[in-house]
Amino acid sequence: MEPTNLQILLAARPEGLPKASDFEVVHNPLPVPKVGEVLVENLYLSLDPAMRGWMTDRPSYIPPVGLGEVMRGLTVGTVLESNDPGFAAGDRVSGVLGWQRYATAAGSELHKVPAAVPPTLALGPLGMTGLTAYFGLLDVGEPMEGDTVLVSGAAGAVGSVVGQIAKLRGCRVVGSAGTDEKCRWLREELGFDEAFNYKTAGDLGKTIGETCPRGVNVYFDNVGGDMLDAALRNLARGARVVICGAISGYNATEPVPGPANYLALLVQRARMEGFIVFDYAARYAQALAELGKWVAEGKIRYREEIVEGLENAPAALPRLFTGDKRGKLIVKV
Ligand SMILES: NC(=O)c1ccc[n+]([C@@H]2O[C@H](COP(=O)([O-])OP(=O)(O)OC[C@H]3O[C@@H](n4cnc5c(N)ncnc54)[C@H](OP(=O)(O)O)[C@@H]3O)[C@@H](O)[C@H]2O)c1
Structure with missing residues (x-):
């Protein structure tokens, strides 16, 4: 059977704390990468307080997510197919690929995650x-x-x-x-x-x-x-x-x-x-090198809480606001 793309769309603008009915879970065919694009299978999705702002129709540093669009989110995943010479199948990458299992993106929108970095760390202290x-x-x-x-x-x-x-x-x-x-x-x-x-x-x-x-x-x-x-x-x-x-x-x-x-x-x-x-993108590499050293030396410690299953992301999001989680909140896609 062909794999399908599980996606979570923004269905309604929340009033107060976001709730499950503000989202819609859909299944669509896999996207096909164009020239210069890569197809990525998302492994982990970061849940971030900023998502609450992106769900509201109000001017900000980034436009809001449109109703019916895939909810925005930072992910880490594996390249399945590449039409960008800078990436190869098997590469680990991070980018704003959304609440979905598969995504296509221009190579220029992705950051490579070194193989030695555990993927969830690329959403936490090393992301x-x-x-x-x-x-x-x-x-x-x-x-x-x-x-x-x-x-x-x-x-x-x-x-x-x-x-x-x-x-x-x-x-x-x-x-x-x-x-x-x-x-x-x-x-x-x-x-x-x-x-x-x-x-x-x-x-x-x-x-x-x-x-x-x-x-x-x-x-x-x-x-x-x-x-x-x-x-x-x-x-x-x-x-x-x-x-x-x-x-x-x-x-x-x-x-x-x-x-x-x-x-x-x-x-x-x-x-x-x-x-x-x-605004500091030009200096990410230098900062990640220093953070990576501190994490490797045990000078920066962290904890993370992993929610199993992308379909559980809507129910997990409010935990950022109730504080019912320890450390970085991440969804295993
Ligand atoms: N400026 C930027 O570029 C940028 C980038 C990323 C994140 N941020 C901001 O950084 C902050 C932390 O984000 P994060 O990803 O690290 O989230 P987080 O701290 O891992 O999760 C949010 C935490 O906020 C606390 N909280 C929730 N409601 C609260 C309230 N009413 N009063 C006090 N504390 C409350 C909760 O912990 P307790 O159990 O302690 O209440 C909760 O665990 C957020 O404001 C986020 O928007 C800014």
């Missing part, structure tokens, strides 16, 4: 996740030895790498996460100096003050909302606030209020700056 942590912290946050670096969403895919790179740079690192188990993992296995559970901490501003007594030199923000406001209350002179994401507001159905404490930027001569990892 977009690690690159986001690397450039966001080092280029935007500019940590200096001895700085206090506060990271929210610290037990997540990006945050856990941020904290470990900051430790490698000689910083004092404090993280926030949503369970005591995640906080223990940060302290006991990743070497964070302090970690607190933002759900049970009570007054976040006071907790940050207690865990960062010399003030926060770099705040790497993955969550926005109350955490951002509380961090602003505790900035040190000349602090850098890195806006990586604001997951606490991604499912909001009403406009999200801005940070009340923004004037701390003035008082502390601080700056707040957002970034998009794609």
Whole structure:
């Protein structure tokens, strides 16, 4: 029997948390690669908070996914057939190939994944996740030895790498996460100096003050909302606030209020700056070489949670927002 292409389409624009009925599972014939294209069998799909934004019809750094289109997603897979001289059958590649088992793409849209790299790592610390942590912290946050670096969403895919790179740079690192188990993992296995559970901490501003007594030199923000406001209350002179994401507001159905404490930027001569990892593409190879060395030496540790079966991706996506997962959330296609 001919294999068919299992695809998951965006069927509706979510209201609040995405649900299964926002997606449609279909089976189509395999795509045929044109000249300059390759056919890829996807092995793993990365689930990312940004997907929630891509499902909404609103101007952003990338157009939204259209209704009836294959849901956008970063994957790692194997080349089955190549009409691009730069790729051969059997090559391992990564690219934005979507929520589908098979995809065609121009070779220029794909990155080769070295055979020695386990494929799921190419979606985690040795992929977009690690690159986001690397450039966001080092280029935007500019940590200096001895700085206090506060990271929210610290037990997540990006945050856990941020904290470990900051430790490698000689910083004092404090993280926030949503369970005591995640906080223990940060302290006991990743070497964070302090970690607190933002759900049970009570007054976040006071907790940050207690865990960062010399003030926060770099705040790497993955969550926005109350955490951002509380961090602003505790900035040190000349602090850098890195806006990586604001997951606490991604499912909001009403406009999200801005940070009340923004004037701390003035008082502390601080700056707040957002970034998009794609803008650093010219430097990915150099960053991946350094991240690869740190992972091989055990200096960057990680955990991942693998969901079996592409058809289970819609049910898994909300776990990014409930926090019901440990480390990087990945779907085995
Ligand atoms: N700027 C860029 O180029 C770029 C690139 C990639 C990712 N990002 C951003 O980076 C952030 C982290 O992404 P990731 O892939 O590493 O995801 P992740 O951290 O692995 O997963 C999301 C985590 O966010 C936490 N969370 C969910 N709702 C929350 C809330 N209301 N308040 C506080 N924490 C909440 C949950 O952990 P808890 O159990 O701790 O609540 C959850 O595990 C996201 O904001 C994402 O959009 C930005």
